[in-house]
Amino acid sequence: MSTIARFLFGRRARRRWIHLILGGALAMPYVLVGSLAVGPATGSTNVFGSFTLQLASFALGLPIAALTSLFPLTRPLEVAAVRSLCGVDDDRLADGPARSRSAKGRAAAWFTLHLGFGGIIAGMSLAVPPFAVVLIVLPIFAGLRDPRLGLPEALDHTWALTLAPVAGAAVLVALAACAAASGALLARWAPALLGPTPEDRLAAAEARAADLAVRNRLARELHDSVGHALSAVTLQASAARRVLDTNPDFVREALAAIEDTTRRTVTELDAVLGVLRNGDSTVPAPTLAADLDDLLHRTRTAGLRITTTIDVAPETLPPVVSREAYRIVQEGLSNALKHADDKQVTLHIEATGGHLDIALENPLRDLGGAPQRGAGNCATSHNEPADKRRPAERPRGHHGLHGITDRARLLGGTAHAGPVEDTWRLHVRLPRKGPA
Incomplete structure (x- = not known):
C-alpha cells in the first residue's frame, strides 16, 4: 500500500x-x-x-x-x-x-x-x-x-x-x-x-577535446616555464648558501640571477594566465630567436656547464616553431639541472633539409653497479656524506618528457629520449615550416 x-x-x-x-x-x-x-x-x-x-x-x-x-x-x-x-x-x-x-x-x-x-x-x-x-x-x-x-x-x-x-x-x-x-x-x-543524438554526442566530445587541449597546453606552459624557473632558483640558492661565507661575489651573482629568473617567470606566468582569462594573451611567449641567449645564461648561472652549437639562424624560423623549440630546449635543460650527475650538457641545434633538429646530451656516470643517472633518470647515493647528499626527491611522473613529446607531435615532429652508450640523449626533430 x-x-x-x-x-x-x-x-x-x-x-x-x-x-x-x-x-x-x-x-x-x-x-x-x-x-x-x-x-x-x-x-x-x-x-x-x-x-x-x-x-x-x-x-x-x-x-x-x-x-x-x-x-x-x-x-x-x-x-x-x-x-x-x-x-x-x-x-x-x-x-x-x-x-x-x-x-x-x-x-x-x-x-x-x-x-x-x-x-x-x-x-x-x-x-x-x-x-x-x-x-x-x-x-x-x-x-x-x-x-x-x-x-x-x-x-x-x-x-x-x-x-x-x-x-x-x-x-x-x-x-x-x-x-x-x-x-x-x-x-x-x-x-x-x-x-x-549522435550529432550531440559528437559535438560534446569535440567540446571536451578542445577543453582538454587547452588544459594540456596550459599544463605544458606552466610546467616548462615555472618548473624550469623553480629548478634554477633552487639550485642557485643552494649554491649561494654553501659559499655564503667564502665567496660573497658568487652569492651576489646568484641572487641577481634569482631576481632576473623570477622576474621573467612572472612575465611568462602572466602570459599563461592571460590564456585562462581571455582565451589569448597580450604578453608574447618566449621564442628561440629572442630568448635563447638569456635562457642559456640563466641556466649556466644555476651551475650547468653548457656547450652549444647553433647551425641555424633562429630568426628565420616560423614563430610557432621558434616558440615550441624554445620550450623544448628549456625543458631539456631543466631536466639536466635536476637529474644529470655531471652538470655538463651539450646542446646542438641545426637545420637539416626541411627539419629542425634539437639534441641535448650529458654524460652518464658509472656508480659501480648502481643505476646510471641522466636527464631522465636519477637516484641518490647513500654512501655520500650527509651534508653532500641531494635532498630527497618526490616521485616524478616524467611530465617534462611527455610535454616535449606532445609539443613535437603537435607540430608533426618526433622526440626520443634515453641512454645511448654512456650518454643520456634527447633528440627532437621538428618540421621547419610548422604543422601541416
Whole structure:
C-alpha cells in the first residue's frame, strides 16, 4: 500500500503532476487558435460551450504546437523542465537546441505529447475535484440535490447517497492515478525524445577535446616555464648558501640571477594566465630567436656547464616553431639541472633539409653497479656524506618528457629520449615550416 501511495501522491508524482499542468497551460493558446477554425467551420458562436467542439479545437491545436516547437529554445526549455520536475537523470538528456532533422522531429514529438497529456490532465484537474467534492458532501447538504443543479435523479435514492462519498473519493484517486501514469510515461519517453543524438554526442566530445587541449597546453606552459624557473632558483640558492661565507661575489651573482629568473617567470606566468582569462594573451611567449641567449645564461648561472652549437639562424624560423623549440630546449635543460650527475650538457641545434633538429646530451656516470643517472633518470647515493647528499626527491611522473613529446607531435615532429652508450640523449626533430 505504501508503494501505491507513493506512486499516486509521493513527491515525484506531485512534481510530475505540476509538469503536466504546465503542459496544459502551454496548450491553451493553441486551443484558442484551433477554436478560431472550429467555430466558423461548425457555425458555432460558442465553441467552449460544447465539450465535443473543445476536443476538436484541442486536436487542431496540437499540430500547430508541433510546428512551433521547431523554435531553437523549445528543447532547452523542455529539458530544463524535465530535469527539474520529472526526475530524469541529467546525463540522459541533451543540452542545447536541436540541430539535426531527427533531433528536431523528436523534440516536436515530445512537445506535442507534453501538451497533449498536459491538456487532458489539466482539464481533468479543473473539472474532477469539484465534482468529487460534491459527491463526498452530498449526503450532508440536501440543497445540493436540487434538480436545477443538474445532478442525476438517481442520486436522490438512499443507496446512491450512501455510496456518493465513496464514489467521490474513488474519482479523486482515479484522477491521481491518471496523472501519475501520464507523468511516468512522459518520464520514460523523455530520454528517447530529448536525449542526445549522435550529432550531440559528437559535438560534446569535440567540446571536451578542445577543453582538454587547452588544459594540456596550459599544463605544458606552466610546467616548462615555472618548473624550469623553480629548478634554477633552487639550485642557485643552494649554491649561494654553501659559499655564503667564502665567496660573497658568487652569492651576489646568484641572487641577481634569482631576481632576473623570477622576474621573467612572472612575465611568462602572466602570459599563461592571460590564456585562462581571455582565451589569448597580450604578453608574447618566449621564442628561440629572442630568448635563447638569456635562457642559456640563466641556466649556466644555476651551475650547468653548457656547450652549444647553433647551425641555424633562429630568426628565420616560423614563430610557432621558434616558440615550441624554445620550450623544448628549456625543458631539456631543466631536466639536466635536476637529474644529470655531471652538470655538463651539450646542446646542438641545426637545420637539416626541411627539419629542425634539437639534441641535448650529458654524460652518464658509472656508480659501480648502481643505476646510471641522466636527464631522465636519477637516484641518490647513500654512501655520500650527509651534508653532500641531494635532498630527497618526490616521485616524478616524467611530465617534462611527455610535454616535449606532445609539443613535437603537435607540430608533426618526433622526440626520443634515453641512454645511448654512456650518454643520456634527447633528440627532437621538428618540421621547419610548422604543422601541416
